[in-house]
Amino acid sequence: MKPFSISCLLDNHLYQQKHTRAEWIAGVSQSTHHSHLLSPQYCFQELQHLHETIPDWYLGHFNFEANQQQPPEHPVAFPVAHFFRPDTIILLKDNQLTIGSIVADPAEIFESIQASAPSAAAAEPAEVEIRCIETKETFIQTIEAIQQHIQRGDCYEMNYCTAFYAENACLDPLALYLAISASNPSPFAAYYRYFDQYLISASPERFLQKKATVLRSQPIKGTIQRAADQQLDDRLQQQLLHSAKDQAENVMIVDLVRNDLSMVCKPGSVKVEEMMALYSFPHVHQLISTVTGELENEKDWGKAIEKCYPMGSMTGAPKKTVLALTEKFEKQPRGLFSGSIGYLQPDSDFDFNVVIRSILYNKQSGYVCFPAGAGITIYSDAEKEWEECELKIANIKKVLAP
Numbered sequence: 001m002k003p004f005s006i007s008c009l010l011d012n013h014l015y016q017q018k019h020t021r022a023e024w025i026a027g028v029s030q031s032t033h034h035s036h037l038l039s040p041q042y043c044f045q046e047l048q049h050l051h052e053t054i055p056d057w058y059l060g061h062f063n064f065e066a067n068q069q070q071p072p073e074h075p076v077a078f079p080v081a082h083f084f085r086p087d088t089i090i091l092l093k094d095n096q097l098t099i100g101s102i103v104a105d106p107a108e109i110f111e112s113i114q115a116s117a118p119s120a121a122a123a124e125p126a127e128v129e130i131r132c133i134e135t136k137e138t139f140i141q142t143i144e145a146i147q148q149h150i151q152r153g154d155c156y157e158m159n160y161c162t163a164f165y166a167e168n169a170c171l172d173p174l175a176l177y178l179a180i181s182a183s184n185p186s187p188f189a190a191y192y193r194y195f196d197q198y199l200i201s202a203s204p205e206r207f208l209q210k211k212a213t214v215l216r217s218q219p220i221k222g223t224i225q226r227a228a229d230q231q232l233d234d235r236l237q238q239q240l241l242h243s244a245k246d247q248a249e250n251v252m253i254v255d256l257v258r259n260d261l262s263m264v265c266k267p268g269s270v271k272v273e274e275m276m277a278l279y280s281f282p283h284v285h286q287l288i289s290t291v292t293g294e295l296e297n298e299k300d301w302g303k304a305i306e307k308c309y310p311m312g313s314m315t316g317a318p319k320k321t322v323l324a325l326t327e328k329f330e331k332q333p334r335g336l337f338s339g340s341i342g343y344l345q346p347d348s349d350f351d352f353n354v355v356i357r358s359i360l361y362n363k364q365s366g367y368v369c370f371p372a373g374a375g376i377t378i379y380s381d382a383e384k385e386w387e388e389c390e391l392k393i394a395n396i397k398k399v400l401a402p
Helices: 043-053 106-116 136-152 173-183 230-241 244-262 298-308 319-329 382-400
Strands: 006-011 024-029 035-037 058-062 081-084 088-093 096-101 157-166 188-194 197-203 206-211 214-218 220-225 271-280 284-294 340-344 350-353 358-362 367-376
Touching: 006 058, 006 340, 043 058, 043 081, 043 298, 096 106, 136 157, 136 319, 136 367, 136 382, 157 244, 157 319, 157 382, 173 188, 173 197, 173 358, 173 382, 206 298, 206 340, 214 244, 220 230, 220 244, 220 382, 230 271, 230 284, 244 271, 244 284, 244 298, 298 350, 367 382
Parallel strands: none
Antiparallel strands: 006 024, 006 188, 024 088, 035 081, 058 081, 058 340, 088 096, 157 367, 188 197, 197 358, 206 214, 206 350, 214 284, 220 284, 271 284, 340 350, 358 367
C-alpha cells in the first residue's frame, strides 16, 4: 500500500456478523486518471453518474459535511468527497483471494504481497503531545447548553463531538494501522490514503449497505467499557442493556433511520430486524440496531445515500435542527470523522461504514486528530459523557503515545 498515492483497505477482521462484506478489500491507484473529486453539494448524484458511465469498482469517502454547498475546511484537509477506480483490486472472501489488475500480472502482485507483508511489530511508539480542542469544563458547559435546547423541545437527541489532536507529528500510517488493528480489530476497519492525507480507522459501525434491492443500516447507540473479570463484565453488559439513557438514544436514532429509509424504500418495507442487540468488541460493549428496507427504484441508489446522509447515529433527531446546533457548538469541523468510507461494486451494490474510532493525519503538516462523539439526551450526565469520549479514544492514545 505504501508506494501508492491513492489506496484503500477495508478489513472486517473476520467478524462473523450478519450480512458481512468481503473479509478484505484493497484497491490502489498509481495515477490520478481514475481519481474523482466530487462536488460537495452533488457528490451522491455524481458518484452514481460515474458508475453508470463505467460500471466498475469504486472506493472512496464522503466527509461529514458532504451535501453542503460551502463546507468548512478541516485541518487534515481531506477533500469533501473522493472516489477512485482502482488499477488493482484484491478481494478475500470465503478463504478465496481474487486479484484483478489493469497494470500488472496478478500472479506477480500475489508474489509481491507475500514477499513484503508487513507485521504489526513494525509499529514504533509515536512521540506526540496529545491535547483536547477544549477543556473538560468547556465540554461540560456545552453539554448543559445542548440540554437546554432539548428541554425547550428544539431537539430530542444530539451527537456532540470533541477532538483530541497533536501537531508536528511524524507517523508511519501503515504501521499505525497494523498496531491499532492488532489491539482493537473491528468489523469496519479501514486504511485509506489520499496523497498526504491518511485515515486509520477501527470503526465498528455500518452506515448503509445495498445488496440487490435491500438497504441495511446498523446504527450504534450505547457504549460501556469491558472488564477483564468475567463477572464484572457480565454486570457491565446488563448495566448497558438496562440504561434508560442509552435506550432513549437508540430508540430515537432507529426512528430517524426508519424515516430516512422510508423516503426511498417501498411503502411498508422498512423494518427493524434487530433492536438494541448487544455486540462485544475488544474494549467496549455496544448496542446495535439493524434497520432494513426495499429500495423502491433500484436506479435511485445515489438518492438513497443522499437521503440517509449524514447518518443518524452521528447527528441526532430531528436531523436538520441538530445539524445547525452542531455548527453552533462544535469547536472544529468534523471533516472525514463521522463521515463514511466504503466501496461500490460493478453491480451497484455498496457498503459504507461510519468513520469513528479513527485517526485523521496530514503527513505534510504533521497535524493528527482523533475525535470522539457523545450522544446527548435529557438523561445525560455531562461528566459521564466526557468519560465516554475518553473511553472511545483510549486505545488510540495508547498506540499513539504509550
